[in-house]
Amino acid sequence: MAKVNLSQAAKLTGKNRTTIWRHIHSGKLSIERDRDGLPFVDTSELIRVYGELEPVATGSTKKKPHQATYSYEDLIAIVELLRKEQAEMKAEIENLTNRLTYIPELNSKELSPVTQSKKPEDDPDWPKDIKTMADVLLRREITLKIDSTK
Numbered sequence: 001m002a003k004v005n006l007s008q009a010a011k012l013t014g015k016n017r018t019t020i021w022r023h024i025h026s027g028k029l030s031i032e033r034d035r036d037g038l039p040f041v042d043t044s045e046l047i048r049v050y051g052e053l054e055p056v057a058t059g060s061t062k063k064k065p066h067q068a069t070y071s072y073e074d075l076i077a078i079v080e081l082l083r084k085e086q087a088e089m090k091a092e093i094e095n096l097t098n099r100l101t102y103i104p105e106l107n108s109k110e111l112s113p114v115t116q117s118k119k120p121e122d123d124p125d126w127p128k129d130i131k132t133m134a135d136v137l138l139r140r141e142i143t144l145k146i147d148s149t150k
Helices: 006-013 017-026 043-050 072-101 133-149
Strands: 003-005 039-042
Touching: 003 006, 003 043, 006 017, 006 039, 006 043, 039 043
Parallel strands: none
Antiparallel strands: 003 039
16 A cells, blocks of 8 residues: 555544644554654555545646636727826826925015025024034025025
8 A cells, every 4th residue: 555644644534643643652553664764654554543535635627717808999998098097197196296396486575584684694593603513504504595595
């Protein structure tokens, strides 16, 4: 008869591998070992202990139906729908981008005296004393901001 490893024996008998090991240790089921020391069981021994063996499922032989290919006209219609959807999305992205970057122009009346000032030193964020490199960078940023508004 054929010899199988313990996992295959568990599948053939419908038992758990732990149950197979328990029966081996109790002496109910005898095993042999291969040259590497791995255990295996003769199928006749499995039949003696557990009775008829369950057939091993080899997977379904039932063929899956093939999905029909779309006709050329259907594919053209799908492409047109996708292009229309893409154009709508691009328009929406453009709209959202414009909304994010829109800066209303302020009248000179609405400008605060600090914003109307042309000197960087009048900016409220201007560091009075330079203690760190961050103060130098902040002064440079404020100066560039005021220069760009001129």
